[in-house]
Amino acid sequence: MDRKSIFLALFIFIIIIFSLYFTLEENPIAPPEPPVENEELPEEELEDVNFSIFNNQQQELQLESELLKNFKEDQRMELRPLKADVYSLNSDQLLYTLKGDFAVYYSNDQYLEIRGNVLIESDRYQIEAEELDYYLNRNYLEGRGSVKITGSEFNSRAASFNSDLDLRNLKLKGDNGQAAVDFGELSED
Secondary structure (H helix, E strand, O other), X not given: OOHHXXXXXXXXXXXXXXXXXXXXXXXXXXXXXXXXXXXXXXXXXXXXXXXXXXXXXXXXXXXXXXXXEEEOOOOEEEEEEEEEEEEEOOOOOEEXXXXXXEEEEEOOOOEEEEEEEEEEEOOOEEEEEEEEEEEOOOOEEEEEEEEEEEEOOOEEEEEEEEEOOOOOEEEEEOOOOEEEEEHHHHHHX
C-alpha cells in the first residue's frame, strides 16, 4: 500500500468514528414536534368584559365576565364567570340578575347557556339551579338541577322550571307533576 491509500483509509476511518460518536450521543437532537392540527383556539381572549345584548322582547342583558373567549367562526362566546343584569327596555327597570360559574352565548341563535351555581335574583324572589338555558328569541328560559325558589313568604323545591323571560309565568316541575305560578297576579295584590 502506498501512502495515499493509507491516508485515504485513515480519513474514512476517522469520518466513520465521528459519525458513530454523534449518532450515539445521549441527548440526540429531537426533531421539532409537528403543530397540533384541529385545535380549537378562540380568536380573542378578553378580561373584565362588559357588553349588552338586546332581544325582540324589549329586553336588554348587560353581561359581565372576568374572562371571555370569543370563537368568531363558531359564533359563540365563552364567559367565565357570568353576571347578567336583565332590564326591560320599556321602563328601564331592572327585572332580575343572573349569575353562573360558566356560560356560552351563541350569537346566531340568541341562546345563552349558563352552567354551575346558577342564581336568579329579583326583588320578589330568588331561584337557584345547576343549569339554565336562556332563549332570547323565543322569550323562554328553563332551569334544571336541584331548583330552589325562595321568596319573602314562600320556599319551594323542584326538579326543573320554565318561564317567559319576564319571570311572570313560572312553571315548576317535580318528579310527581307540575305547578304553575303567575307572578303577574301576585304583584297586583
